[in-house]
Amino acid sequence: MSSASKPIGVAVLGMGNVGTEVVRILTESTGDLQARVGAPLELRGVAVRDINTARPSIPAELLTDDPAALVARDDVDIVIELIGGIEPPRTHIRTALQSGKSVVTANKALLADYTGELAAAAAEARVDLYFEAAVAGAIPVIRPLMQSLAGDTVQRVAGIVNGTTNFILSAMAETGADYAETLAEAGRLGYAEADPTADVEGYDAAAKAAILASIAFHSRVTAADVYREGISSITPADLASAAQLDCTIKLLSICERVVDADGAQRISARVYPALIPLSHPLATVNGVFNAVVVEAENAGRLMFYGQGAGGVPTASAVMGDVVMAARNRVYSGRGPLESTYASLPIAPIGSVPTRYYVAMEVADRPGVLAQVAGEFASRDIGIAVVRQEGAQDRARLVVVTHRAPDGALSETVAALEKMDAVTKISSVLRLEGTDD
Ligand SMILES: NC(=O)C1=CN([C@@H]2O[C@H](COP(=O)(O)OP(=O)(O)OC[C@H]3O[C@@H](n4cnc5c(N)ncnc54)[C@H](O)[C@@H]3O)[C@@H](O)[C@H]2O)C=CC1
C-alpha cells in the first residue's frame, strides 16, 4: 500500500431513503471503514435537491444543491449516486468516470439501459463502476454472479427482485389487505420507487432482470428486451383461487438460456406475476424480502435471500461497494470489467414454454366445457386442472394447462375471448415452479 494515509474523498448525490442511511454509516463508522479500506473515507459533500428542506442530520457546510460542482471537485475520488432516474444521474456518473473517479450507484433504471456507455467510460478511465444495491437491495447477487461464478456457466437466474410488489402480494394473500393501502404503506416504509408505477407495473423488476441477464449470460440485455407484466390487475379472487390450487402468486423475474429448435442458444428474460406451488422455496419469501435462485452448470442451485428494499439494507450494499472501490484506489487495483463477449440474442416470449392459469366467466349450460377444452386441444395444449366455481346462469371456470409455447397459449386465450359462451376472461396468469 503506497498511499495508506491518503484519505479517499467521497461525494453522495441524493439524500433520500438510501442516501440518508449511506451518510449515516459513513459518519458513524469512520474508524472501522478506515481500517477496512486502509485509508480514511472522508465525506466531501452531499448534493440535495433543496438545501432549505434537507434533513438537518449533517453539517450545513457539507450540503450543496449543485451536484455537478461536487462531482468536479479534485478531492472527490468516489461518487455515490442515489438520486434515481435517468437524468441528471447519467450525466453526473459519466462525468465522474471520465474524470477518473470511481462510481457506486443503486440506479437500476439507469443501468438497465446505459450500462454499456457507463462501463465503457469506466474501462477507459481505469476506474470502478459498482452497483450491488441496484438488484435485490441488500442481497449480494451482482458480485457472486460477476466474480464467484466467473468460472461457471449460468443457466438460469430467477426469483423475486422487487420488495414493494412482494410486500403487497404477501399482505393480500396473508390478510386480504387492500392493494392501494398496502402500496401507500410500501411508499412510507421507503420501499417503493419515487414513481411506484415502476414497481407495480414490473418496470423495476424488468430493469433488474436486464442487469442480471447481462451479467449471467455475458451479453447485453436492456429493459426493452425483457417481457414485462405487473401486478396491478391481480385481484383477491386470483389469490383465493391460487390458494385453492395450493399455490400463491409472486411477481417473478426469470432469466434463462433457452435452446431454439435449430439448436441456437438465446436468452429469455421475463417478468410477470405467476402462480407457484406453496411447497416451492420462493413461496415462503414474504414481505419486503427478495430471493434469487441461480442455477449454474457446475455449482448447481444457489439461493440468495434477504431484504430487497428499504433505505437501511440497501445502504449496506452501497457501502460494500464503496469499501471495495476505496480499497482498489488504495491498492491500485480494479474490479471486474463488463463482459458481453457471448452476445446471445433474445428469445421472443411466444417461443418460451410455460403453463397458464386461465379464469373465465362462462354461461352455465351443457357443452361449454367441451368447447373451451377444444380450443386448448386444437393447439395441442394439455389441460392439467379444470375447476368450476359457482353456478346459476354464470359460472367461473378455472383451467390450468400443461407446458406449451407461450404463443400458443396466448392465441388460445384470444380464441376463448371470442366465444359466445365465455362472457369474460377474468385473469390469465402463468404457473411456474413445477416440472410438468
Ligand atoms: N429505496 C430502496 O429500497 C431502494 C432504492 N434503490 C435505488 O436507489 C436510488 C435512490 O432511491 P431512494 O433513496 O429510495 O429515492 P428517494 O426518492 O428517497 O431519494 C432520492 C433523493 O434525490 C434527491 N434529488 C432529486 N434530484 C436531485 C438532484 N438533481 N440533485 C440532488 N438531489 C436530488 C431527492 O430530493 C431525494 O431526496 C434510486 O435509484 C432507487 O431506484 C435501489 C435499491 C433499493
Ligand SMILES: N[C@@H](CC=O)C(=O)O
Ligand atoms: N422499489 C424497489 C426498491 C429496491 O430496489 C423495490 O421495491 O424492490
Ligand code: NA
Ligand atoms: Na444486491
